[in-house]
Amino acid sequence: MQKMWIDGRRVASASRRSFPVTNPATEQVIDRVPRADRRDVNRAVAAADAAFAAWRFMPGIERAALMREFASRLRARRSALARQMTLEGGKPLIENLGEVEWCAAAFEYYGELARDQGGKVISPVCRRQIDFVRKEPYGVVAAIVPWNYPLLLLSWKAAAALAAGNTLVIKPSEETPLSTLLLAEDFGLFGKGVVNIVTGFGPEVGEPLVAHPRTSLIAFTGSVATGRLIAQTAAPHLKKLNLELGGNDPFIVCDDVDVDVAVRGAVWAAFVNMGQVCTSGERFYVFEGVYEHFVERFVKLTGRLRLGNPMGPDIDCGPLIREAHREQIERTIEEAVSQGARVLCGGGRPPRLRRGYFFEPTVLVDVTQKMSLMRSETFGPVAPIMPVKGIEEAVRLADDSDYGLGATIYTNNLEYALYAMENIHAGTFWINDPLTDNDAAPFGGMRLSGMGRELGIEGLDAFRESKHVHMDYRIEAKPHWYPYNWGTIRKGR
Numbered sequence: 001m002q003k004m005w006i007d008g009r010r011v012a013s014a015s016r017r018s019f020p021v022t023n024p025a026t027e028q029v030i031d032r033v034p035r036a037d038r039r040d041v042n043r044a045v046a047a048a049d050a051a052f053a054a055w056r057f058m059p060g061i062e063r064a065a066l067m068r069e070f071a072s073r074l075r076a077r078r079s080a081l082a083r084q085m086t087l088e089g090g091k092p093l094i095e096n097l098g099e100v101e102w103c104a105a106a107f108e109y110y111g112e113l114a115r116d117q118g119g120k121v122i123s124p125v126c127r128r129q130i131d132f133v134r135k136e137p138y139g140v141v142a143a144i145v146p147w148n149y150p151l152l153l154l155s156w157k158a159a160a161a162l163a164a165g166n167t168l169v170i171k172p173s174e175e176t177p178l179s180t181l182l183l184a185e186d187f188g189l190f191g192k193g194v195v196n197i198v199t200g201f202g203p204e205v206g207e208p209l210v211a212h213p214r215t216s217l218i219a220f221t222g223s224v225a226t227g228r229l230i231a232q233t234a235a236p237h238l239k240k241l242n243l244e245l246g247g248n249d250p251f252i253v254c255d256d257v258d259v260d261v262a263v264r265g266a267v268w269a270a271f272v273n274m275g276q277v278c279t280s281g282e283r284f285y286v287f288e289g290v291y292e293h294f295v296e297r298f299v300k301l302t303g304r305l306r307l308g309n310p311m312g313p314d315i316d317c318g319p320l321i322r323e324a325h326r327e328q329i330e331r332t333i334e335e336a337v338s339q340g341a342r343v344l345c346g347g348g349r350p351p352r353l354r355r356g357y358f359f360e361p362t363v364l365v366d367v368t369q370k371m372s373l374m375r376s377e378t379f380g381p382v383a384p385i386m387p388v389k390g391i392e393e394a395v396r397l398a399d400d401s402d403y404g405l406g407a408t409i410y411t412n413n414l415e416y417a418l419y420a421m422e423n424i425h426a427g428t429f430w431i432n433d434p435l436t437d438n439d440a441a442p443f444g445g446m447r448l449s450g451m452g453r454e455l456g457i458e459g460l461d462a463f464r465e466s467k468h469v470h471m472d473y474r475i476e477a478k479p480h481w482y483p484y485n486w487g488t489i490r491k492g493r
């Protein structure tokens, strides 16, 4: 039985209740964690609030040193953290080892970036005045995290928030709280109460955290539905929101590329982490001239993906996160098939894997833009492929979406690439290299895919606000300043 982390101590929930965490590859319970409620949220926010006074004024150079130390502890515990993420989340161990490294890199990046305050000096409106802008932290940040990249998405928030001088209450996903709790003592490095972890469910922990009068900013990654609920809860308090939500990313393949190369990128974009990536390739638009060749190669490579226990080294894909998610994906495929789609590969549960929430990577053709498969986020190992006549049709269909998280094009034609880039709503646009991130570049979504950005200077600014400081450095009476009706003040009597 695990404990939470509040005010620098391991604690049980005031509710005395707990809930199980299950390994999605074996369906076995691996541990139990506290089922927190409003009382625990109050304790955690009070601790973060008390710690803010000191943390916000710590010199940037000291904060950066702590963040570098935290990064080196992450690296030192890389195997244990990756193992825990695999056990509770089902992502292959090798990919989770990579995730821990990205977390460390984010802490190093933001520790250094925040030393440059990024404020500015402004030309004054009068002589003998100085105007400057200071960047200040908000206070207590609530970081609400999903399960698909539990430590990475936590790190993008925590590193930027801490570097900017905020303190934190983290709510990990109820599916993957163990890897976050494994970091508790390492978070203690920043000081008592600076980082707190409260485990539990959305309505019992997330909602009170969003509604709490002392949480100033909500940094959330998750579904559009939950993003809406959070926005509603936050609205009466007019809280600042950073929302990283779902996507339904298009993937265009033009006829001027080496199809065998494009297919490898496409299969990777569709099925990495079983398609449970916010920026997965969810809709494939392929030029007619290369469509048949592309589909044939896509099916062949998909059929070769190795499914199995994600702890194993020779595995490409693990299980889905939970049974309800698997059933939802099955319903989406059934609906598309009933409307005329054809399954060329996969489409069911792998017979040899009887335990665990496994599902075969699935390729569909004869799909239409109207199918919910093409309109909503599937968040699973499903790749619908559609032929298009040329770049105009490809771009029109790609942009015909409520979402705007990412988009990919494979082409050697500069005009095609830039035309698509300009006309598709997407927070990230990849040309010939899907799904890559860069700590120094902003990440986030347009349209329903969110508001605000993580990473880059934008991701730091999301956690700080501007204060304009106006100073007159020679105190003197300035009668000409005051309007004529303010006679007494103008004359000084």
Ligand code: NAD
Binding pocket: 144, 145, 146, 147, 148, 149, 153, 171, 172, 173, 174, 200, 201, 202, 203, 205, 206, 207, 210, 221, 222, 223, 224, 225, 226, 227, 229, 230, 244, 245, 246, 247, 277, 278, 279, 377, 379, 405, 444, 445, 449, 450
């Ligand atoms: P989710 O929205 O179900 O849950 C995310 C978090 O919100 C969890 O910690 C959950 O407990 C909490 N929560 C639930 N209800 C809440 C409420 N009423 N108030 C406050 N918190 C609440 O999402 P998920 O299933 O964990 O993750 C999958 C989704 O996340 C997908 O839609 C995916 O696209 C999205 N995602 C987006 C990004 C991005 O950067 N844009 C990255 C990864 C995942």
